Amino acid sequence: MNKNLFVGIDFSKETFDAAILKVSEESSIDLKIIGNEQFKNDVPGCKRFVKWLNKTCALAGDYSSVLVGGEDTGNYSTTLPKQLYVLGIDCSLQNAYSIKCGSGKIVRDKTDKMDAEKIAYYFYRFRDQIRLYKPLSKDMESLERLYSYRYGQVRERARLKCQIKEYKHILKSEPNDETLKFMIQRLEKQERFLKREIKAIEAKMVEIIKANEELNEIHKCLLSVPGIGKITSLLLIVVTRGFTRFDNPKQLACFLGVSPHPNQSGTSVQNGNHRSWFADPYFASLLHMAALSASRFNSKFIDYKKKLKSKGKPHLLIMNNIKNKLLTVAFTIATRRTKFYSDYDAKRA
Template identity: 35%
Template sequence: MSKFKHFVGIDVSKEYFDAVVILDGTKEKSIHSQFANDYKGIKSLCKWLKEEGSTYENTLVCLEHTGMYGKLIINYLTSFKFDIWVEMSLKIIRSIGLQRGKNDKIDAERIAYYAMKNQEEAQIYEPPRKVIEQLKKLISLREHLVTTRAMLLRNSKELKGFEPELSKIYAKFCKSTVKGLEADLKNIEKELDNIIKSDENLSNVYEKSTSVTGVGKVTTLYLICYTNEFKMYETPRQLACYCGVVPFEYTSGKSIKGRSRVHYMANKKLKKQLHMCAISSIRAKGDFKDYYDRKVAEGKNKMLVINNVRNKLIHRICACIRNNKNYELRLAS
């Protein structure tokens, strides 16, 4: 039996948020209010909930994943021990079915109803440690700088083939910018290394992950940040599904027999990083190269085999972390 008696749905926007409380698990007994999306507004929310008999002990708070707009609410309510469920908006929309009309109040009510209906499946939010938040910010900044540098270098290279004179002018004015970006990237790499070394648990997870052939620093940090140090998923298959590397069957009766394929709803960044790891592990001498060559020789599609390697990499990483051991390559006797 669920411990929750009241259910709060919060629809977040930049300047304010709407909150709807379903009291005593009865949809007809719902109340609504709107608050400013700042500390003062969140304090008013807590006061309002308390007046209605809704406390951290008997209330489930649910809101959509809205990035930075919902962060203040999540951090504040978590500090007061509220159980918070941060859910994908698409999951909420699809679970409710066909709906007509939309505004902030209705959206908050639908979120509250979703929480009440699916309370047994609620995934209570566990806030990441401060060091993980630091890693996230640095990795995000690194990604922006890498993209900017690549764009500048690519444009210069393209111009060289068509307008050499203009290419020289372009390269001249971009030279100092590119150098500055490369210097900043080096500093970020050093800071990332310092953060990893300064935290024992982080250093341990990092060591176990990078011991797997083909898995590098950036991929490991992405996995650590997106999975909250591998706490968000109970099994390697769940993580593999999140990364979009698990194929699912598409058949129905006798008429529909589609090929198995991965789902489009996946973390594209992790999928891209794992793809690069798979290519690296296939190029290196070892069991993955042997596996790839054998399957391709059997007539298997190359991308299918690469996806299988991505899946295997996740299982190996999770096994190393679960057993607290570095990966050991077993050579054929």
């Protein structure tokens, strides 16, 4: 990637800070911050940013030497990249934790201006490894928003169910307490409403997928796998962005927290391989239920489970291995657009 202008962006709700790092044409180690500015995080603010970039760097509309990079902060970091993509300006969004770990130095001060500069240096240092931003399709953007909304409703319903259970337990020792009865009645009404709301969200997601020929084909292929139901299929499509986000099933397994990683240092730390906790706990629990179903109703997974049990492997390790195999099969089927059959082998398909 032949770039000599790296623009670091630090996003927040109302504004974003920009810092321009210039690389000297004579020496690649001669680096200098040539501009810092703050802009409103809206469309007019993005237009002001482009004008400022043109003026500060004397680009005259030629953006081939520019790379704009920032942290992926969800909704706050969508407006600017979309505007830059339309203008043909290369942009990339990276995980905030990756940028923090890749700073290469101990930082004691923290301001938006300093963060923008740190991000600019990060994108210069890892310029050969980044993936350029490409906006999601309208359908995929809608599915991601619905997934996020559903996740919030599911958590809220779980909280209400727990609260109802606790109040009913107290009611056993205080059966004449009218206040407790009233509270339980109101909470149960809220819980029933959320149950209907979650079903409505899922129906809307299915409607969007069925209207999209490519996503609908992937959905049908995933549903053919014993152990993968409607919800698991929907969420796999969203998390993988239609199976375009990851290059192989190992990357997907790592992202979802089921891939084993070593934990070893010298002679004193020998903890073996364990799954990482850098993952979505909700999806991890959903995968566990899918793995349980597969280990009961999928003949290949039933045989695999028996094989590991005969070797004396612990139950949770067996289930984690089944999750990995299930993701491998799902990834292969979805990317190759083939349906599962009893003698299916992901490696030979």
